[in-house]
Amino acid sequence: MATKKRVFISFDYDNDEGAKTMLAGQAKLPDSPFDFKDASIKEHLTGDWKEKVKRRMDNIDVVVVLCGEKTHTAAGVSAELDIAKEKNKDYFLLAAYSDKTCTKPKSALSTDKVYKWTWDNLKALIGGGR
Template identity: 45%
Template sequence: MAMLLGGIAGNAIAPGLGGFVVGAFAGTRVRRAIKGGVAVKKRVFVSFDFDHDRALKEFIVGQARLPDSPFDIVDHSLKEAAPERDWVNKAKSAIRRAEIVLVITGTQTYRARGVLQEVAIARENAVPIVQIIGYKDRDCTPVPNAGRVYAWTWENLKKLLR
């Protein structure tokens, strides 16, 4: 994104391919400088069982607001059964904007149709996926094809979502 924006700006200043290339190079350098000096938070899409685990989504949103959080919630699961006909398109768009998909596994998540579709969309778009266990005191079956499962700890979140 930084390369594209830099290229557009460079082309506006010095029209032509040279301006675009120089601008693109400058855009990537500026992004790296910003990342080095200011914490740039990773954009996370949260996938969860809307019908059973909305409280878990609220917990992760709360953790994203902590001052030392390395991640930001850019979007979260859409209710698959919602009357919106373009649900899949909205999910695709949201997942493409994310740098990682975080699946929160509850007791029924492994068979939640919306979560399964979101995982498939992430796979189609090569967006990395990680799963965290939503409940310590319940059996949480991992979601098929959604990657490795981790314990939900603050230290794990900071490592996985950095």
Template identity: 35%
Template sequence: MGRCNGKTKVGRQCLNSATSGKEFCAVHKGQISSAEAMAFGAGALIGNSLMPGIGGMVFGGMAGSLARGFMKGNRMVKKSVFVSFDFDNDRALKEFILGQAKKEDSPFQITDYSLKEAAPEKDWESKANAAIGRSEIVLVMVGPKTYKAHGVLKEVAMARKAGVKIVQIIGYKNGEYTAVPDAGRLYAWNWDNLKKLLS
């Protein structure tokens, strides 16, 4: 799921997340995308050439829309994920998970990630809150000190308040790790777990 393809009343791009498996958010669900309009138009032209008249155009247009829906249904819809990590100690984990999101069979895409909560980012909390609200899942990357990282604890609280699913995984192979409070069960980081938890 990505950003809504809808337009606001003043013609700007909507900033809401699209409903899962759809192109639009709940507010703009009645809008027709340009791709849908083109599929209907192309189908109508083909239908009219095969069976001239209004009936051929309507039948062709409906067939074009159905064909587009079928092709779109065969594509994997990726979950939008916000990555929360201990900015001061575990920045490398962000790069690792960004790399895994680029895999061909990845069921998720990274839409945003933790920011440094201290100055000069005075509006850090509002930016993080908005980014988490646009995501379907918050992925907490757990390192040795993550359970007490101020920014991560705030991001988990934001996700809970927004009703966004939280998943936490151990970021490194060796060592003892403490789960982040209120972020659910702690999982080992492996590809099978990522695909299951983030799909």
């Protein structure tokens, strides 16, 4: 089997932690193409939190941005996406819920699509299929 991709999950800590837990759990499935390595930091936007995120992103292959109903208001998610882009990390936006309106972080490009979260889609997206 190919080497598993190392994934950083960016998410709105205050509103979408349950979705992040479910996504991280999928990494444990036998046919998972990824290992969950790190996630958003629950800290106020002060001090060196951005430096911590930059260091965490040094050793990952792809950033999954979980998009929930209030992601457009989550400054931390927007900053994490900016860091991913600065580091030229592969990333994609994933709808955290199939039954809710999921919004993009403010730093997302207009061309960034929010993908539907299904197991087959997730495996393809992590493999670079977008």
